[in-house]
Amino acid sequence: xxxxxxxxxxxxxxxxxxxxxxxxxxxxxxxxxxxxxxxxxxxxxxxxxxxxxxxxxxxxxxxxxxxxxxxxxxxxxxxxxxxxxxxxxxxxxxxxxxxxxxxxxxxxxxxxxxxxxxxxxxxxxxxxxxxxxxxxxxxxxxxxxxxxxxxxxxxxxxxxxxxxxxxxxxxxxxxxxxxxxxxxxxxxxxxxxxxxxxxxxxxxxxxxxxxxxxxxxxxxxxxxxxxxxxxxxxxxxxxxxxxxxxxxxxxxxxxxxxxxxxxxxxxxxxxxxxxxxxxxxxxxxxxxxxxxxxxxxxxxxxxxxxxxxxxxxx
Amino acid sequence: xxxxxxxxxxxxxxxxxxxxxxxxxxxxxxxxxxxxxxxxxxxxxxxxxxxxxxxxxxxxxxxxxxxxxxxxxxxxxxxxxxxxxxxxxxxxxxxxxxxxxxxxxxxxxxxxxxxxxxxxxxxxxxxxxxxxxxxxxxxxxxxxxxxxxxxxxxxxxxxxxxxxxxxxxxxxxxxxxxxxxxxxxxxxxxxxxxxxxxxxxxxxxxxxxxxxxxxxxxxxxxxxxxxxxxxxxxxxxxxxxxxxxxxxxxxxxxxxxxxxxxxxxxxxxxxxxxxxxxxxxxxxx
Numbered sequence: 001x002x003x004x005x006x007x008x009x010x011x012x013x014x015x016x017x018x019x020x021x022x023x024x025x026x027x028x029x030x031x032x033x034x035x036x037x038x039x040x041x042x043x044x045x046x047x048x049x050x051x052x053x054x055x056x057x058x059x060x061x062x063x064x065x066x067x068x069x070x071x072x073x074x075x076x077x078x079x080x081x082x083x084x085x086x087x088x089x090x091x092x093x094x095x096x097x098x099x100x101x102x103x104x105x106x107x108x109x110x111x112x113x114x115x116x117x118x119x120x121x122x123x124x125x126x127x128x129x130x131x132x133x134x135x136x137x138x139x140x141x142x143x144x145x146x147x148x149x150x151x152x153x154x155x156x157x158x159x160x161x162x163x164x165x166x167x168x169x170x171x172x173x174x175x176x177x178x179x180x181x182x183x184x185x186x187x188x189x190x191x192x193x194x195x196x197x198x199x200x201x202x203x204x205x206x207x208x209x210x211x212x213x214x215x216x217x218x219x220x221x222x223x224x225x226x227x228x229x230x231x232x233x234x235x236x237x238x239x240x241x242x243x244x245x246x247x248x249x250x251x252x253x254x255x256x257x258x259x260x261x262x263x264x265x266x267x268x269x270x271x272x273x274x275x276x277x278x279x280x281x282x283x284x285x286x287x288x289x290x291x292x293x294x295x296x297x298x299x300x301x302x303x304x305x306x307x308x309x310x311x312x313x314x
Numbered sequence: 315x316x317x318x319x320x321x322x323x324x325x326x327x328x329x330x331x332x333x334x335x336x337x338x339x340x341x342x343x344x345x346x347x348x349x350x351x352x353x354x355x356x357x358x359x360x361x362x363x364x365x366x367x368x369x370x371x372x373x374x375x376x377x378x379x380x381x382x383x384x385x386x387x388x389x390x391x392x393x394x395x396x397x398x399x400x401x402x403x404x405x406x407x408x409x410x411x412x413x414x415x416x417x418x419x420x421x422x423x424x425x426x427x428x429x430x431x432x433x434x435x436x437x438x439x440x441x442x443x444x445x446x447x448x449x450x451x452x453x454x455x456x457x458x459x460x461x462x463x464x465x466x467x468x469x470x471x472x473x474x475x476x477x478x479x480x481x482x483x484x485x486x487x488x489x490x491x492x493x494x495x496x497x498x499x500x501x502x503x504x505x506x507x508x509x510x511x512x513x514x515x516x517x518x519x520x521x522x523x524x525x526x527x528x529x530x531x532x533x534x535x536x537x538x539x540x541x542x543x544x545x546x547x548x549x550x551x552x553x554x555x556x557x558x559x560x561x562x563x564x565x566x567x568x569x570x571x572x573x574x575x576x577x578x579x580x581x582x583x584x585x586x587x588x589x590x591x592x593x594x595x596x597x598x599x
Binding site: 092 | 377423425431433434435436439440442443444445446447449450451453454473476477479483484
């Protein structure tokens with residue numbers, strides 16, 4: 001079956017334009033990557049409310065906070081690697097500590113950035129943002145969910161970080177399936193009582209493919225789309241531990257500090273006794289290459305998930 | 315006979331002495347904090363809050379207020395004392411600087427302290443924040459001005475120059491910087507640590523309207539502020555030639571008092587000097 005593909009970045013740009021119509025106090029900043037992050041759509045629709053900040057990300061983040069202090073809802077965008085690690089101190093002081101209404105929306109997260117190599121493959125951003133007090137963290141899984149998450153980000157007050165990948169992504173949801181989406185509430189896409197796959201971002205689709213393969217072998221898999229990594233959906237995680245025999249987390253991120261860590265913290269502190277495995281980048285930098293080949297080499301392919309699931313259920 | 319202006323400047327000088335006394339008192343009580351850079355910054359901030367800016371302590375969130383951002387956040391005692399004297403919060407709070415369960419944090423926090431616009435203390439952010447507030451003013455066609463005080467050592471930070479570029483690119487003539495040029499930073503003289511000169515040329519080459527004045531002469535400060543208000547299409551930078559530790563003889567130009575509070579003897583000596591200055595000013599009114 002050929003999957004319907006759509007780019008989450010386009011969904012971001014289009015949603016900003018729609019929101020711009022409804023919210024006169026919405027402003028958007030970018031750091032010389034508006035064509036890639038798709039904030040250029042907003043720049044064309046509302047040039048007076050778009051601020052090109054040049055290749056100066058630190059200034060962009062603190063300027064965003066200054067705008068927010070005057071009642072603006074501010075979206076600031078660039079690649080995930082520049083939107084977090086490069087400007088950690090600016091986000092910490094001016095956004096998180098100041099509880100500022102700044103929304104950092106990053107694209108090109110994870111290793112599916114591909115050929116640009118490890119310099120541009122951000123695998124620590126979720127960890128960096130998750131440790132910041134006041135900060136909420138999202139990793140939407142398809143274009144339609146991206147639209148909904150962006151709407152939630154604009155509607156609710158507070159510092160927020162979201163990341164999507166570079167590539168087109170298979171559509172997982174129809175729009176009407178997402179009308180009840182809530183910050184901090186994971187979505188159980190499929191049920192099964194053998195094993196739970198808790199995934200975020202691009203890995204949700206891989207999880208669904210793994211489920212189909214495993215089903216052929218009689219293994220029933222529950223698939224959770226954990227679009228909000230902070231605040232994490234504690235009850236859903238505990239429920240998975242009670243109603244399935246094992247949990248796998250999978251993310252296009254280091255296994256340290258991201259979704260896997262967030263889930264393991266909940267499991268460990270709530271006396272949840274089930275088998276548990278974090279899948280993600282194994283504490284290393286990756287390399288240039290086609291996204292599919294990188295997923296295979298670094299253990300994030302559907303086959304790897306299937307293999308891991310079977311091993312855990314042995 | 316004194317003119318009306320002379321008298322009002324003397325009154326502002328008196329307020330500045332009062333603020334300096336608060337600072338010494340606060341740091342002595344807190345047993346930590348930054349006297350040198352707080353004392354050098356006082357006169358300009360007093361001029362802003364007590365004679366120049368449009369602001370109302372009863373309405374700290376008025377969208378039309380002028381904004382002041384203390385980018386050199388370690389001069390927090392100066393800002394806190396001035397905000398308290400203006401009436402943003404009770405003077406009693408000053409006695410609890412840096413105490414647990416109290417409002418006044420070691421460095422400014424915008425979230426919980428009335429009148430504080432930006433959380434600072436990590437150097438180099440405030441000018442960018444001020445750019446944002448000035449951009450919002452332009453966008454909303456509001457008439458307010460944004461003032462931001464930078465330490466001279468602080469301008470070692472690269473982010474300052476990103477923000478300097480952006481302010482001139484966006485022609486933020488509603489933005490005025492005040493550079494506390496006291497020539498000292500923790501590791502020594504600014505020109506030995508990381509050369510800044512020529513400061514004036516640097517800022518003008520970034521597209522700023524630059525003025526240079528005596529940063530302890532309140533009449534000069536007020537004139538400069540009026541001038542920058544009239545200047546169009548460019549942000550302005552007022553270089554305030556100042557003395558670190560200004561107002562307390564043994565703290566002046568003494569780098570040891572960058573981040574060390576006065577001990578009991580030093581506290582008494584400092585208060586004695588400031589009291590004497592206060593009496594002299596009062597007598598001249």
